[in-house]
Amino acid sequence: MPYLQQTVTDVHPWSPNTFSIKLTRPDGFDFTNGEFVTIGLRQGGKLIARAYSIVSTRDTPHLEFLSIHVPEGELTSQLVQVRPGDTVWVNSKPTGSLTLKHVQPGRHLYMLATGTGLAPFMSLVRDAQTFSGFEKVILTHSVRTVAELAYREELESLVGDNFMYVPAVTREPFGFNLRCSDAFISGDLFRHTKLPPATPSNDRVMLCGNPEMNRQMRQYLDDNNWTMTNHRGAGNYTLEAAFVAHHN
Numbered sequence: 413m414p415y416l417q418q419t420v421t422d423v424h425p426w427s428p429n430t431f432s433i434k435l436t437r438p439d440g441f442d443f444t445n446g447e448f449v450t451i452g453l454r455q456g457g458k459l460i461a462r463a464y465s466i467v468s469t470r471d472t473p474h475l476e477f478l479s480i481h482v483p484e485g486e487l488t489s490q491l492v493q494v495r496p497g498d499t500v501w502v503n504s505k506p507t508g509s510l511t512l513k514h515v516q517p518g519r520h521l522y523m524l525a526t527g528t529g530l531a532p533f534m535s536l537v538r539d540a541q542t543f544s545g546f547e548k549v550i551l552t553h554s555v556r557t558v559a560e561l562a563y564r565e566e567l568e569s570l571v572g573d574n575f576m577y578v579p580a581v582t583r584e585p586f587g588f589n590l591r592c593s594d595a596f597i598s599g600d601l602f603r604h605t606k607l608p609p610a611t612p613s614n615d616r617v618m619l620c621g622n623p624e625m626n627r628q629m630r631q632y633l634d635d636n637n638w639t640m641t642n643h644r645g646a647g648n649y650t651l652e653a654a655f656v657a658h659h660n
């Protein structure tokens with residue numbers, strides 16, 4: 413059986429449409445920080461499961477996830493209702509392309525996240541090893557409302573010589589209001605952070621965003637001499653879909 417029965421230990425709402433959950437961690441369940449795993453709920457004997465990036469690190473005893481609540485979503489309309497003591501099923505095989513194995517050491521590591529695309533980067537920035545290969549790690553998180561800036565306090569507490577946190581809010585008044593992809597492409601991100609513009613020879617990029625932001629960034633990076641990391645680990649950017657859009 414690839415799905416392992418786990419217990420909810422904590423639920424934390426961030427905004428009307430985002431929340432985090434903590435689960436017990438299956439015995440022997442190992443993963444690399446930045447990976448995702450499929451989790452689900454059973455309803456009437458049927459398992460409804462979806463991919464979720466792991467927010468927690470491999471050295472913590474529990475598993476933590478950051479979730480969207482899609483009111484008509486098959487899984488999240490139910491997942492939003494779970495409470496401590498309830499069961500969530502966790503697949504035994506985590507995987508993913510947002511790990512340190514997918515970025516060579518370099519000057520600056522840019523992590524560009526939209527919405528719940530923050531999740532894998534939480535796991536990475538909670539791990540001191542992530543900072544050892546770079547002069548600076550810059551995490552940009554764009555969301556629509558201030559309340560959707562999940563983990564903001566924790567991220568602000570990590571800011572220092574080697575870590576910069578750039579929150580951006582697009583639909584409410586806020587200091588920085590550009591989508592992270594637009595800010596990267598226009599150069600506003602570099603003016604805002606007072607860092608030199610990113611170059612493929614010096615810097616690295618990790619993307620976890622909505623399908624439009626991933627498409628837009630991929631196109632820009634490919635057109636500007638960046639190369640996506642291949643299966644041998646060579647390249648200077650890597651990405652994961654934060655979700656897949658279904659059009660009916």
Ligand SMILES: Cc1cc2nc3c(=O)[nH]c(=O)nc-3n(C[C@H](O)[C@H](O)[C@H](O)COP(=O)(O)OP(=O)(O)OC[C@H]3O[C@@H](n4cnc5c(N)ncnc54)[C@H](O)[C@@H]3O)c2cc1C
Pocket residue numbers: 448462463464465466477478479480482484485486487488489527528529531532652653654655656657658659
């Ligand atoms: C590799 C990977 C990692 C993922 N990691 C996460 C994660 O860490 N947290 C998370 O909440 N989701 C994540 N997702 C999305 C997740 O798998 C589900 O799509 C989400 O839980 C909604 O499930 P659902 O059954 O309620 O709705 P679905 O039927 O799956 O989706 C309905 C619609 O909701 C929208 N949608 C789905 N997910 C999101 C989202 N995260 N943000 C904004 N809109 C969305 C899309 O338009 C989609 O068409 C990931 C997806 C992939 C492919």
